[in-house]
Amino acid sequence: QVQLLESGGGVVQAGGSLRLSCEASGFTFSNFGMHWVRQAPGKGLEWVAFIRYDGSNKYYADSVKGRFAIFRDKSKNTLYLQLNSLRVEDTAMYFCAKELIGYFHYMDVWGKGTTVTVSS
């Protein structure tokens, strides 16, 4: 079945870096745009980044622009999020999500998330 599995979360000091992965299965990964969304403890969801199906365009939330980078490897059916210059406020559960085909605006399949904790 269609599945997304995030990994790579952990505890890192402020200013450090981390790379998150999202392995996709059950669908043709190279045909779909992909998102990263995060949820800080006790807070709502926050959209983080998007990459088009072919990697040609990438969009970021202002809060992470210049610090985070989204990219994908179609040979590994894997989406990535490189987190640099991490701040305490980046502490969150990070979810990857697949776009509803043809619609950047909607996410029809989500993973269960991976936790990032940034310590001061």
Added chain:
Amino acid sequence: QSALTQPASVSGSPGQSITISCTGTSSDVGVYNYVSWYQHHPGKAPQLVIFEVSSRPSGVSYRFSGSKSGNTASLTISGLQAEDEADYYCSSYAGSNTLIFGGGTKVTVL
């Protein structure tokens, strides 16, 4: 951009209908019909229940419906069931290739 505004909690008895509001601005909800709703049981993967204001994805119960008026979108759950107890988030396109979410609403089935 600030998050869309949702009530922190809504509750109802089994079989009743409840409505969750999602208030944005003339820069997001008010100008685009790219509004969606997600159900999230903590610890599980969120699920899309409404897209394009009022469309239901395949497999989502007819008990979920959406609407929009001006800067406010709404999600109605009819015939409330115990399994509907979850957090619900609205989302809207906010222009310039960005998306914005609401703060979330905890639905409690009494």
